[in-house]
Amino acid sequence: MNKxxxxxxxxxxxxxxxxxxxxxxxxxGTGTDSGNGVFxxxxxxxxxxxxxxxxxxxxxLKGNEATVTxxxxxxLGGVPHAQHIHIDGQGRCPTPAxxxxxxxxxSMSTSDGMKAYGMxxxxxxxxxxxxxxxxxxxxxxxxxxxxxxERTQMVTDKVADSIRKHNAVIxxxxxxxxxSGKFTNxxxxxxxxxxxxxxxxxxxxxxxxxxxxxxxxxxGEGGTQGMQHTGLMAAGGALAVGGAGFLxxxxxxxxxQA
Numbered sequence: 001m002n003k004x005x006x007x008x009x010x011x012x013x014x015x016x017x018x019x020x021x022x023x024x025x026x027x028x029g030t031g032t033d034s035g036n037g038v039f040x041x042x043x044x045x046x047x048x049x050x051x052x053x054x055x056x057x058x059x060x061l062k063g064n065e066a067t068v069t070x071x072x073x074x075x076l077g078g079v080p081h082a083q084h085i086h087i088d089g090q091g092r093c094p095t096p097a098x099x100x101x102x103x104x105x106x107s108m109s110t111s112d113g114m115k116a117y118g119m120x121x122x123x124x125x126x127x128x129x130x131x132x133x134x135x136x137x138x139x140x141x142x143x144x145x146x147x148x149x150e151r152t153q154m155v156t157d158k159v160a161d162s163i164r165k166h167n168a169v170i171x172x173x174x175x176x177x178x179x180s181g182k183f184t185n186x187x188x189x190x191x192x193x194x195x196x197x198x199x200x201x202x203x204x205x206x207x208x209x210x211x212x213x214x215x216x217x218x219x220g221e222g223g224t225q226g227m228q229h230t231g232l233m234a235a236g237g238a239l240a241v242g243g244a245g246f247l248x249x250x251x252x253x254x255x256x257q258a
Contacts, residue, residue, distance in 0.1 A: 041207030077145035089118025093206035
């Protein structure tokens with residue numbers, strides 16, 4: 001085999017290897033194998049609760065230390081918004097099918113959504129205790145229609161494990177169901193604390209935490225496309241080299257060269 005033919009064969013071999021490895025790369029880990037990593041989510045309005053807000057959440061997990069960031073907007077202003085990491089549910093946000101009827105109105109209470117997102121694992125308070133005991137510590141939650149929350153805090157083993165297993169859900173509470181611009185009794189009393197109106201504890205925004213890929217994209221949300229593209233680009237380059245080698249062989253043969 002002459003040098004040109006050997007080069008072409010080697011290039012094609014590299015191309016085949018690259019193509020074979022590209023799917024493997026796309027199915028790779030999320031960089032959280034050590035137990036540390038970044039988990040993100042988009043916070044969307046909970047159905048049936050007449051919410052038009054939105055937000056994002058991010059957790060940088062190191063062992064049991066969690067740096068939690070939540071940004072929300074479009075919520076009811078002038079009131080506190082309780083927020084939590086929910087665990088032990090189905091690892092999803094509620095759908096309209098999960099809603100109940102409260103004071104004659106179809107809506108989603110915190111209890112209605114628990115089948116989907118589970119119980120409270122961590123209360124995302126601004127200071128002090130962050131256990132489920134502080135679930136309704138209204139003076140230690142963010143206030144207003146828009147807020148930026150960031151706090152480094154310790155979470156339990158169960159919460160940390162749930163985050164890593166994609167069974168942790170961020171829920172922000174407090175809704176303006178009747179558009180009055182304040183908490184009212186339109187949905188009756190909260191089943192969590194009868195001293196509070198249902199609208200104060202009803203879920204407003206929800207998002208399931210997912211591991212973020214090293215490139216900054218959450219796993220399962222397009223995070224493998226870049227690797228597949230890179231692999232295919234490399235394979236294409238190798239195939240081009242191989243094609244050039246074969247073209248050179250054909251030209252030499254046409255000129256009567258060995």
